[in-house]
Amino acid sequence: MPPPSAPASHHLRLWWRRRGRAGAVGATFAVALLLALSSYASVVFPASGGRRGPALVGLTLVRRASEKGSLMFPATPHSLVLKFQFQILNSRSFVLRTLCLDGSAPGYHLQRGSGSVSQSWLIHLGGGGWCRNLKSCASRQRSMLGSSRYMEGQVEFTGILSDDKSQNPNFYNWNKVKIRYCDGASFSGNVKDELQNGTRFFFRGQRIWEAVMNELVVKGLRNAKQAFLTGCSAGGLATYIHCDSFRALLPKDSRCFFPREVVKHVVNPVFVLNRAYDAWQVQHALAPEASDPQHSWLDCRLDISKCSSEQLEILQGFRKELHDAISEVKQERDWGFYINSCFVHCQSLNSLTWHSPTSPRVNNKSIAEAVGDWFFDRREVKEIDCEYPCNPTCHNLVFARPFKI
Incomplete structure (x- = not known):
C-alpha cells in the first residue's frame, strides 16, 4: 500500500538501537513504500569529535516554471539509484503552471561540484x-x-549528499541537487483542473520534475559526463516512474505504478538499496493499527526486538517477499542491490547509516562502499543480508508509544 500523508504535528520519540545500545533523539515520523518511501524523521546524532558539521545549502525556487520548456530524461526506492549516461531528448513547451499543491513555486537545493568531477x-x-x-x-x-x-531556506546535505570526503568518499565533490517534494504524488501528477470541491489544488508533480530538470540543464546538467539519480521513500518511487521516461507508458489504473512491476520494464542499470524489515512498512502495511484492534502487534511495531516468535516468522515471510521481488534484477548483469536486515527506513541521507565507522555492513561493506563499487564498476554488487537478528552492525529504530489525549 502507498503511504498516506502524515501530518507534521504527529510527533513520536524514536531511538536508534544498535543491538541493545540506544541513544535518545526527538523526531517527527512518517511514510514509506514497497522499496521505501521517505520519513519526516528528524534524527540527531552526537557530533563526531573534530568533524565539522554538514554543509547548509540554500533553497532555489523555480520562479517562472510555467514559461519554461520541459525535458524528459531517463531517470531511479528509499533509495534506489539509477546509473546512466543520459541523453537530452526533444523539449516541448507547456502551458500549465508548474506549482506545488498550494500554488507556490517548486524548489531545489544545488551544491556545485569541483575539480575533476x-x-x-x-x-x-x-x-x-x-x-x-x-x-x-x-x-x-x-x-x-x-x-x-x-520549506526551510537552507537544508543540511548529509549521507549521499555530503561534501565530507570521509562520510561520502565517492560523490562528495559532485554537483549535488535535492529536489523538494511538494506535489503529494511522487512527482507524477499532471492535472489540468485546479478547483476541487471549492479548493484549489495543483497536482502537477510531473511538471515539477520537468521544470527543475529544465533549469538544471541551463545550469550545467546539459554538459554532464555522468549523472546519478537517487530517491528515498516517495522519491524512490519517483525514480522508478521517471526511469526510461516510463511515466508516459503507465495506464492510470495499472499496478505497474509499483516498483515490483515497473522494474520489469526499466532499461537502464539500476541499484536497489533497501531494508528487509522496513520500519514504516511493518507499522503501516504489514501490521497497521487499524487491523490490530487488540494491539497484539503494538510492541512489535515499535521495537523489532519485542516481536514474538510467531510475529518474527511473519516478518521473515515479509523479507522473503522482498527477495522474491528482487529476483527480477538478479540476472541483470549491470544491475545491483544491497538488502540489509535492519529495522529502519531510508538510509542514504543519514551519515550514520550511509558511511561511518559504525555504519551497518553486509559482507563488511557499508552502503556507501557498495553503491560506489557498483557505480564505478569496481565489482558486482548483489548483497543480501542474513535474517534478523543475525547482523550486529544494524541500527534498529525503536519508537515510543503514542501519546493518548
Missing part, C-alpha cells in the same frame, strides 16, 4: 508519502510537503 551530477528526489484524499492534500498545503512557503 565538476561535470558529474547527483540528483536526489525528496520523499514524504502521498496525500490520499482532498482532506490530506489540503493539510499538506500548509506544510513543506505541499508548499514552498513552509
